Amino acid sequence: MRVVLPAGTTETALIDGISAAGAAPDLMAHTPSADVEILAYGEPTAAPVTPVSPTGCPTPAAVTRAVREVIGFDLSVVDAGLARSTTAPTVDLGATPGDDIRASVAVPDASTIFDRAYGFGSSLPDDEILLGETVPGGTTTALGVLTALGEPMSVSSSLPENPIERKRRVVEEGLDASDLEAGSCDGNPMAAIRAVGDPVQAVVAGIAAGALESGTDVTLGGGTQMVAVAALLRHAGVDGPLSIATTSFVAAGQGTELLTTCERFDCELVVTDPGFDGRDHVAMSRYCAGEAKEGVAMGGVLSLVDDGGMAAVRAQFAAVCDRLGIDSNADESIDSSESSDDRGS
């Protein structure tokens, strides 16, 4: 199996309070670069930090890496607008970081990037690929394109201080700044990305469309952000088979809406539970408390693990956390009001 992982950044992620993909805003620009180095090498090599949430929950890249160390898979990281250089090998499609969606244009070259990604996707000789993503602020831009396409979908959260209202305000401001309103981009997915999306969406959608066109099976590994990609693809007229593979943490937060939405976009939904519940490990506890939840193809690669392999994945995740300097016995008291609904949110 080949995992294809577009990685990028946006100015949207820097809006106060919408992303937990980094302990502090000034470190967030490093998060995707660190994530792909963890996937490629097992730990950050050029990036100065291991991404953790403000409360210390480790990046889903640590889970994805643990799966890689157990079952192995080919990896192609795609530079979809990295803000910091990385020593992980990357495919260069000429993408640059996205702007703040509250600017008039968020992704000026959305169509060009989509086209290049399409070419790359169609060139892959693989029978099947698993597409992931790492982009801080990604669920806000997901909400952006879903709203612009006229596809209502709330972003999951069971927490009292759900940042969803903040995200909605940001998206409304973004649509206003682009002289658009909800549904304006129905049938015009590139306009949606250009106005209120991010470059990673253009790359993921382009690769998926190109791969499907050339007969490669495509699984989208992720939660809300991959639902947005599915919506973009359907609005682009791509009618090939799609499936979304996500974690039980996303599914738990979204209830039945995730399944309903997947059905609307004719997407199969696969939910995998890594069995972190009740384990004596602080990082696993934090995932169970709803932190991070998904990202960096975590749900997708977990779906590749058979039942008998999940214990090995948990053991390896603990080993990866050790390697990354994440204390398994840190203070387990979690202020749940600080938890975000999705690592990429």
Place this chain on the structure above:
Amino acid sequence: MRVVLPAGTTETALIDGISAAGAAPDLMAHTPSADVEILAYGEPTAAPVTPVSPTGCPTPAAVTRAVREVIGFDLSVVDAGLARSTTAPTVDLGATPGDDIRASVAVPDASTIFDRAYGFGSSLPDDEILLGETVPGGTTTALGVLTALGEPMSVSSSLPENPIERKRRVVEEGLDASDLEAGSCDGNPMAAIRAVGDPVQAVVAGIAAGALESGTDVTLGGGTQMVAVAALLRHAGVDGPLSIATTSFVAAGQGTELLTTCERFDCELVVTDPGFDGRDHVAMSRYCAGEAKEGVAMGGVLSLVDDGGMAAVRAQFAAVCDRLGIDSNADESIDSSESSDDRGS
């Protein structure tokens, strides 16, 4: 095991008659890009051709890929001066293609590239790495730096029309153009690369030095070109353990000189025979006739295959050739006077 593969190009490769790494000179610039795509994906994805020698012998990348399909290994391709973009994931160290060594300066930024490569090598958390290369014209630049360092070594060939004299003339012209003579760069390896080397040497040597410094074991996978890298490292004062892993095809052409030279640079030498002899496959026959011989880490990865696995490697090599459109039953008459002594030469 991680295979780290710096890939680059030079204008030196375009000098008439010194390289067989491409069916025609105008296709040679694509050779390293195609090689790394074959390694990463199993076939060229963006590159327009599968590299073959003028007589149709497939690139060693096909053998290295076959080994990868049998035993698996991590791969980090490093852009060490590619002339054509590739959709293989690459590490970007800012290297650019090398000039013709007959110009006054062949690699203006040799020291900068070495330093960046050193940083990359020292950042790798691996216990061991295998370093390869793909750069057309690479044995001529190898002869260049060996001569500049004052390390006499002939480049192997058992053929009547051995291009070694042509290479020597090119190196002499290169030294003249840089106001140097044989041995002028004793103890100054960066000056040797800058004058008569190539950017791939700077990257391979830098990664090796950095990796050794940080406690990673290093194997150099290749023939003459890796001997030149070992010489560069020793002249740079790097005294860590080194081994060179090459093919029986290189060893057969070089007789005892290869071993003697490795001993001079305190390098262990490992020679692996893939057992192509007597097989009914034209590509294997061509390797046995002395074509291609080595390159793209071929000898290095063959050394990772245990005795019982070599039959599977041969079968997979045949499958890779099929996939690449190389006919196993093509005309087997080989005009040996056209064979080069080394694919990279």
